[in-house]
Amino acid sequence: MNLSMLTVVGHRVLHGGEEFSAPTIIDDAVERTIAQAAPLGPLHIPANLAGISAAREAFPNLPHVAIFDTAFHSTLPEEAYTYAVDRRVAAEHGVRRYGFHGTSHAYVSRETARLMGRPTNEVNTIVLHLGNGASACAVKGGLSVDTSMGLTPLEGLVMGTRSGDVDPAVTLHLARTAGMTPDEVDTLLNRHSGMMGLTGYSDMRDVNAAIEAGSHEAKVGMDVYCRRIRGYVGNYYAQARPPRRDHVHCGRGRERPRGPRRRARRPRGASASRSTPSATLAARRRPP
Ligand SMILES: Nc1ncnc2c1ncn2[C@@H]1O[C@H](COP(=O)(O)OP(=O)(O)O)[C@@H](O)[C@H]1O
Ligand SMILES: CC(=O)OP(=O)(O)O
Numbered sequence: 442m443n444l445s446m447l448t449v450v451g452h453r454v455l456h457g458g459e460e461f462s463a464p465t466i467i468d469d470a471v472e473r474t475i476a477q478a479a480p481l482g483p484l485h486i487p488a489n490l491a492g493i494s495a496a497r498e499a500f501p502n503l504p505h506v507a508i509f510d511t512a513f514h515s516t517l518p519e520e521a522y523t524y525a526v527d528r529r530v531a532a533e534h535g536v537r538r539y540g541f542h543g544t545s546h547a548y549v550s551r552e553t554a555r556l557m558g559r560p561t562n563e564v565n566t567i568v569l570h571l572g573n574g575a576s577a578c579a580v581k582g583g584l585s586v587d588t589s590m591g592l593t594p595l596e597g598l599v600m601g602t603r604s605g606d607v608d609p610a611v612t613l614h615l616a617r618t619a620g621m622t623p624d625e626v627d628t629l630l631n632r633h634s635g636m637m638g639l640t641g642y643s644d645m646r647d648v649n650a651a652i653e654a655g656s657h658e659a660k661v662g663m664d665v666y667c668r669r670i671r672g673y674v675g676n677y678y679a680q681a682r683p684p685r686r687d688h689v690h691c692g693r694g695r696e697r698p699r700g701p702r703r704r705a706r707r708p709r710g711a712s713a714s715r716s717t718p719s720a721t722l723a724a725r726r727r728p729p
Contacts, residue, residue: 450496450505453544455485455594457509459535464512467493467505475507481593484631513543516584524591538596540588542570546578547585554583567677569670573601573643577670579677587680589673595630598673599666601643604634606669636662 452467456478465471472493479486497505514522522538524531531537546568554564561583568578575598579587589597589605599605607630615621621629637643639662640651651659 444500447500447503450500450503452489452493452496452505452507453510454489454493454507455482455510455541456539457507457511458539461507461509462512462515465507465509467497467507471507483627485594508544510541510543511539513547514538514540514578514585514588516586517588518586521587536592538588538591540576540578540585541590541594542574542576542578542588543585545570546576546580546588550578550580550583565681567674569598569674571598571670574603575600575605577673577677579680581681587677597669599639599669600635602632602635602637604630604638636666639665 451464454475456475457465458474458478458481460474461471472490475486475493476490479490482489493505493507517538517540522540524536524538526536549568549570550564550566551561553566553568554561557564563582564580565582566580568580570576570578574590574594576594577589577598578585591597595603595605597605612626612630615626615629616623635643636645636648640648640656640659642648642651642659648659648663652663
C-alpha cells in the first residue's frame, strides 16, 4: 500500500460519553477527554489511546478522526437510557446507558434495509453483534431505540470473557464475603467470566469442539449464552409489538389495568387488545 495516498486516519473509539455523538477530529484535548473514559472501558480505551498516539506520531500531517461506538445510540429514548437509580446520583456521576458496537449496528441495520430493497427509515430490525464482545440492538427506522450494553460494555449478552447481565448485588456480595476489591471484581467480570468462566474457552469454536467431545460445562455454557440472546430478542420484539393474548398477571389481577400496567402491555402506538378479566394469576395461551 502506498502510504502517501492516505488522506485521513479513522479510529474506532469505544466511549464518547456525553461529549461526543458524531465523528470528531482528534486533537490533544479530544485525546484527553477520551482518556477520561478509561474506567468505563478498561479493555478498550487503553488500546484505543495507544493506537491514536502511534498513528498521530506516524502521520502527523493527516487529520485523525474518532468514530465513537456510543454515537449511534445517541437516539436512545430517555426511558431506554435511564437506569432506575437515584436521579441525582446518576446525573452527578454520568450513570446511564450509552450502548456500544454502534458502527456495527448502524451498518448491519442499513445494509439489511438495502438488501430488502426498502428505505432505512421504514425498516425495524433487531441486530445481534456476536463477536468476543456481544450486544443486541433494537433499530427503529434506522435509529437505535434500545441496546443491551450499558454504561460500559459489560452489561447484556454473555460474551467471550464478560459476564453480561448479573444481579448487581453479586458485586457487593463478592466484596463483602470474598473481600474482593473493585478492581478484582472488575477483572473477574470483564476478563474471567462469560464463556471463558463457564467453559474454560472464550472462542466459540473451542466451545463447540468441547460440546462435541461431550463436555457438560460447555453445553450448559452454550445454553446460557443462547438463552440470554433469546431473552433480549423477545424483549425488543415485545417492546415493538407486544403479544396480544399470551400474558400473565401477578397480583391485583381483577382490577382493570391502568397506567404503567396497561402501558407495559400496550406501548404507545400499538393496537389495543381486548382485555380479559383475570384471576390473581392468570395465563392465557394460544392453542399449540
Ligand atoms: N466460523 C466460525 N464459527 C463459529 N464461531 C466463529 C467462527 N468465526 C469466528 N467465530 C467466533 O466469533 C468470535 C470472535 O468474533 P470476532 O468478530 O472475530 O471478534 P471481535 O469481537 O474480537 O472482533 C469468537 O468466539 C469466534 O470463535
Ligand atoms: C464494545 C465491545 O465489546 O467491543 P469488542 O466487541 O470489540 O470487544
